[in-house]
Structure formats: structure tokens, C-alpha cells
Amino acid sequence: MTEAATTPARPRVLSGVQPTGALHLGNWLGAIRNWVDLQDSHDTFFCVVDLHAITVPHDPRRLAEDTLSTAALYLACGIDPQRSTVFVQSHVSAHSELCWLLNCVTPLNWLERMIQFREKALKQGDNVSAGLLDYPVLMAADILLYDADRVPVGEDQKQHLELARDIAQQRINARFAPDGEHPILKVPEPLILKEGARVMSLTDGTSKMSKSDPNEGSRITLLDPPEVITRKIKRAKTDPVMGLEFGNPERPEADNLLGLYALLAGRSREHAAAECASMGWGSFKPLLAEATVEALRPLQTRYLELRSDPATLQQVLRAGRERAAGVATATLERVRAALGFLERG
Ligand code: TRP
DSSP: OOHHHTTSSSSSSEEEEEEESBBBBBHHIIHHHHHHHHHTSEEEEEEEEHHHTSSSOHHHHHHHHHHHHHHHHHHTTTTTTTTEEEEEEGSSSSHHHHHHHHTTOOOHHHHTOOHHHHHHHHTTOOOOHHHHHHHHHHHHHHHHTTSSSSSEOGGGGGHHHHHHHHHIIIIHHHHHHHHEEEOSSSSEEEEEOOSSOOOOOSSEEESSSOOTSSSSGOOOBTTOOOOHHHHHHHHOOOOOOSSSSSSSSOHHHHHHHHHHHHHHHTTOOOHHHHHHOOOOOOHHHHHHHHHHHHHHHHHHHHHHHTTHHHHHHHHHHHHHHHHHHHHHHHHHHHHHHTTTOOOOO
């Protein structure tokens, strides 16, 4: 780590993505691209949350490879291991340990009312694990272990961050450090990211681009080859109106694809809107496909380089684990002491 990255004056940020399936344009434009910018001003921790990936039925033959490819994609997107701590959640056992301690102070009904749990549980019918209910407590452990000042969150994760704050404040600090002594856990703030990067599905402009949509044509993954990108865009949902525009509630697909074009071609929204105002879908789609292919090209090249050198990637994850474990262990010990556990001799 460089000197600057460890200076305590830099507020700390932590975030993570699950290694379930390939990362897509929504993950990149909505999250990881912003992480890259945060590296200049924050002490940044980025983990691949593999323990979260097993809260729904998973394929053990894919978990390790998906974890590695997600880490490589972080780096390919511009996360710089010299400035950021990049690691795998399950490599730092403090995540599971703090999760248990937090479990025992978190009211069950706080978890039962989580919107994402309700939605996922509904989809899965009878086959819901205790881990799925516990998902937000594990996420709270991820955040609280690192004394994160800020957590970049989209709309769908706000409730989980709120839960992490409530656990830290009401269930740990208020109970176990009641006299306004030094609080045990830092209470994190949400970091609301600049808007304009909410990427919607290619097949339905009103729902978010998602890894779990069974229709692969609904998303462009970061590793899709040019011909796949072109085909998915060609088949993307359109409407019968001529000309692209922003903000027309009747035309969510136009808004989404024009927004993607602006981001991927590096145009301002005004510029993109003016350029495409009288363009038919037939001319717009190849333009968008071209912009997407070109925007992903350097990232894909870098990814292949990283994957061709497994030793280096492994070294990055090992160094990340060591730095992460140092911070996490200190927090875990603080919580253990506050809860009254016997010291490890
Ligand atoms: N639940 C987050 C998501 O699906 C992933 C996540 C796990 C996370 N732990 C985290 C995000 C800690 C931020 C901080 O997007």
C-alpha cells in the first residue's frame, strides 16, 4: 500500500459485488465505474462477496471461477490494487464471526421485513435458507468490520445499509458502550452516487438490468464478444416512435438506450440527445452497438491479460486479504471484548 492510501484522514469506503454470473453494464456504469473515481479521495476496500453468493442455491463447480473472474473484472475496470484493498470476503474469516455476534443482537422482525428478502423468498417458494434471511446481517458485518465511513449504495441496497446503521448504533454501541464511551462500531453513512447511471433491461425499459433475469438478452455482460453485443442490441425492445429522447414516460426504452449511448460514447446527455433526436431506431442501434463494443474493448483486453497471469492475480488477492484481515481482526476483537468474551490467550 502507498503512504497516501493508509492515511487515516481519507474517509474509508467499502463495497462489494456477488460473484454470481457475469458482471454487466449495470454493475459497471452504476457501481464499479464510480468506485474507480473514489480511489482518488478515499481509502477504498472492495470485496467479492462470495459468502453472499451461497444464500441462494449455487453451483459449487462455478463459485471459485466466478469469484476469480469478478476480482479480475474489478481490476480490468480500473480498480488499482496499489490504491485499493481488493479481497475475497470468505478469505477473511472475521466476516462470518462478526456476522454471528451481530445475529445474536439483531431482532428477527428487522430481517423479516427486508424488502429484498421478501422478494427473493417469494420467488423461491419453499426453498428459502436461513442464510437468505441473514444476508443483510452478513452485509452489516462486511461494512462494520472496516469502520467504513461511507458505503456507495443504489436504491435497492439502501434498506440494508440502514439496517447496518441500526445494528451498530442501537444494538451494539447503545447497549455495550452506553456511557458515551468510545463507540465500538462506526456508524456508516450512505454515499449517494451521481445519478444517471441506473441501467435498465434491454428487454424492458422499466426494470433494472439484472444478473438474475432469466433472459440473457436483457443484459450485456462485460465479457460479451462484439457479435453478441451487436445481436443483443439489435433485438433490444424499441417503440414505434422515430427519434431518441430522454424523459418521456411513455418511452422508457428510448430513455435507457439513449442514456447508455451517452455514457458509453462519452457524450454529455445534451449532446447525445441532440445527435439522436431525429434518428430512427435502425440507425441508432448500430451506433449504440459500436459505442458499446469500443467502450468494452480496453476492459476486455485488460481482463484477458489478467487472466493469463494467474500468479499476479493471486498475489493481489493475497495482499488484499492480509490488509483486510488486519483491519477486520482489530474490529472483531473490539466487539468480542465489549460483549465480554474471554480473551484469546
Ligand atoms: N448486497 C450487495 C448487493 O447485492 C452486495 C454487498 C454485500 C455489499 N456486502 C456489501 C455492498 C457491503 C456494499 C457493502 O449489491
